Amino acid sequence: MLATVIHAARDIRVEDVPDPQLSTGGDAVVRVVAACVCGSDLWPYRGVTPTREPHRIGHEFVGVVESVGADVRQVQPGDFVIAPFYVCDGTCANCRNGVSTSCLQGSWWGGDDRVGGVADGGQGERVRVPLADGTLFVVPGPVADDEVPGLLTLSDVMGTGHHAAVSAGVGPGDSVAVVGDGAVGLCAIIAAKRLGATTIIAMSRHADRQALAREFGATHVVEERGDEGVAAVQELTGGIGADRVLECVGTKESMDQALRSARPGGMVGYVGVPNGGPELPIRQMFNRNVGVNGGVAPVRGYIGELLRDVRSGAIRPGLVFDLELPLTEAAEAYAAMDERRAVKVLLRP
Amino acid sequence: MLATVIHAARDIRVEDVPDPQLSTGGDAVVRVVAACVCGSDLWPYRGVTPTREPHRIGHEFVGVVESVGADVRQVQPGDFVIAPFYVCDGTCANCRNGVSTSCLQGSWWGGDDRVGGVADGGQGERVRVPLADGTLFVVPGPVADDEVPGLLTLSDVMGTGHHAAVSAGVGPGDSVAVVGDGAVGLCAIIAAKRLGATTIIAMSRHADRQALAREFGATHVVEERGDEGVAAVQELTGGIGADRVLECVGTKESMDQALRSARPGGMVGYVGVPNGGPELPIRQMFNRNVGVNGGVAPVRGYIGELLRDVRSGAIRPGLVFDLELPLTEAAEAYAAMDERRAVKVLLRP
Known part of the structure; x- marks a missing residue:
């Protein structure tokens, strides 16, 4: 499958990488419907934070569940899901306190996955989601295509x-x-x-x-x-x-x-x-x-209440996307945001 | 009258100073019943903050009103009052927001008084209180002598x-x-x-x-x-x-x-x-x-609710005073706190 890999400052490539595989029993594979570039992705892009070796990048996506591990209970194939910009179990003391970004089992997209190998980034055709029950939020009912940008903001920027x-x-x-x-x-x-x-x-x-x-x-x-x-x-x-x-x-x-x-x-x-x-x-x-x-926003816990207002049209955060590109043009997406030609870019695999 | 003056690090003197005089119409003169030494008084005492010229010191006291200016409405001679560790009008936007330590007309004991000359410190026989209506809190009814330590804590430490x-x-x-x-x-x-x-x-x-x-x-x-x-x-x-x-x-x-x-x-x-x-x-x-x-605690606004619990005996903050000395021994009071021989010293003029 294709996924975005950062090699160095201003060196963003979309490459062929191995398909994700279920491995822990609690994980899921999600086919990405839409992903995007975050302002914080620009720190490594600009070289402000160093990129020591090539790695996956991107941490905001929505998609459809393709498969789930044997222990997954809250999510099933076919569900349309919103992934927050981090992984969390939803059950630890910090998650229960509403600070799921400090999940005791948590991890970050594109970083180390504590429970099953290297985590995928969010900008790819598919993503293996560790701790699927705690991480993924299932959007009920059918999702219209024009709802996608608004739902995608619940992955990070609206919740943040x-x-x-x-x-x-x-x-x-x-x-x-x-x-x-x-x-x-x-x-x-x-x-x-x-x-x-x-x-x-x-x-x-x-x-x-x-x-x-x-x-x-x-x-x-x-x-x-x-x-x-x-x-x-x-x-x-x-x-x-x-x-x-x-x-x-x-x-x-x-x-x-x-x-x-x-x-x-x-x-x-x-x-x-x-x-x-x-x-x-x-x-x-x-x-x-x-x-x-x-601090780092525990957006997973905000999705429910914000989703109601997004779907009713009471709030329209999806308007922050002013450019949409295919995933294969991720490099241009970064450049457009870096040069302030775009506020935020939506990527479609 | 007698009042405490700091001359330099570790040089605290009780000196004869002019009696305070009403001067602005909105002020009051209070006869001090009890004052005390604050942990923050130890910064100049220890020389951590410099004392450039001799000045009055002390900012916590309770006492009895002796006289009031022509414009004072909330306070009258004979009232037992608690003074917070600062002066405030009680009516400006910041006071109304509960941040009376940022009063737009406010000032500090022993510092410059914006509306009537140099302010007295709190460790003295009498204190001229600018903005008496906003600053002083009147304790209703007779005050027993053993209530004094508890009431004095509402001047600073309990509210803080x-x-x-x-x-x-x-x-x-x-x-x-x-x-x-x-x-x-x-x-x-x-x-x-x-x-x-x-x-x-x-x-x-x-x-x-x-x-x-x-x-x-x-x-x-x-x-x-x-x-x-x-x-x-x-x-x-x-x-x-x-x-x-x-x-x-x-x-x-x-x-x-x-x-x-x-x-x-x-x-x-x-x-x-x-x-x-x-x-x-x-x-x-x-x-x-x-x-x-x-931050710097807006204790004036807390006196009312805390006073009820102090007078009922529900809380007993007066126990923090573990040494009581006459005002004339203020130097020993500072030394005792500096050397941690006392938690907090109460001074009686």
Whole structure:
């Protein structure tokens, strides 16, 4: 079968690889209907994180179950499933606490699979899914093709944006500033609106993303950064800053922007993968009682509640996909996102 | 009148200073019934923070109102009052949001008073209180002398321990680890129990403080630090770490202990004044979804609810005072706390 392999920075290839085989009794093989490229895939693509040897890449996909191991109970061949961007058993203490990204048996697509050999990446024709019962979410009933993009966002970006909002404690009537206008930041806007925020400030400098931000519920757009960005947020929030700030980038600059855009007593919900830092300035946080909460989003636990709103059309996160390519053109998908020609690319095997 | 003045590291003097005078219309003069020394007073005492010129010191006191300015409405002569460790108006946007330590008109005892000249410190015979209506909390009815220590804790340490617990989101059934066995850490144990925690782990190496911790509600004591301390907390919490950790020290080591003692998805509530750092390791926090929330505690807003439990005897934070001295012996009070001969010293003018 075909699958995407990263060999080095800017060297993405779609190669013929062995077909996945059931091996543990608790696993499943899924035929991928759609996969996509994540902003965090760009770190190795850009060489910011090193690629020491060629390996599978991609961690967001939806598909149809082809076969399951003898011990699988919740999933059966023919099911349309959403895979979160990680593997989890759903039963350990951390999973029960809602932190399935810290599953005691968990693993990552394309990384080591603790229970059955090297894991496939998500960008391929098929994927062997370890711990299928805990990992895969079965979408009930028939799935129309135009539902696929929306469902695919539940694999990562919509759940991750939601996690930023939940971690920040967004509630009815809140003012919320969103730092980052990538797919996660845009989904964080959807999440903030869904949770009742009434002032939603998108910090964005790209006209097309600003338009999507407004469509998703942003009430204001701030283009400024740094001190001017802070001042602009304060002006929109009675002079004190936003109740909640959603940090969806992961750089030192974006976290600084987030912390300073929060009002005293406010909370920053962060989901941007911290890229080699930053370290948080605790004295500044202490003096203003600004908290920081979040991390790698346990999206598996959010799929159920978000799925209802996606299928009803109440939220439309699938709009973040502005380019669709065949899997064989994965290299172009990476380039398009790297060069900001696309917000997010959907790949069809 | 007499008041405590710090001249330099380890140079605390009780000196004759001018009597305070009403000056703004919104202020009050309070005769101090009891004051105390705070752990954070030890930073200048030890020279960790420099004392550039002699100034008043002390920020926790209770007393009786002697006179009020023409505009004061909530406070009158003869009232027994609790002063929080800062000045606030109670009406600005930040005060209304429950973050009175970020009051837009606020100031600090012994520092600059924005609305009426240099502020008194709390360790003196009398104190001029700017913004008396917002700052002072009137204790209803007669106050017995043996109630004074408990009431005095509402000026800072009990409210600060409570803030750690509230910031960490302590709730019924939670497991809580408390880092720090000073007066604030001990009060944090009281707060955790009061909010329903069922496993409360005091991290303490001092027998007398361990005993008080257990009296306040600690179910376990951990003496180990570092990796061994983390392992001990995990062993008491099903192998994963505490739901909530209350950081009540403010050093790099204590925050590290707190972050690592929390379970994935847990929250650190911190109130230890960060002493020149530490910077928080965001990648470690991100990977485990451990949040950090807290800061300089807005205790003024907590006095009402805590006062009920102090007066009913449901909580007994006054027990943190293990030494009482006349104001004239303030220098000995600082030395006793510095040398850990006392947990917390109460001063009587």
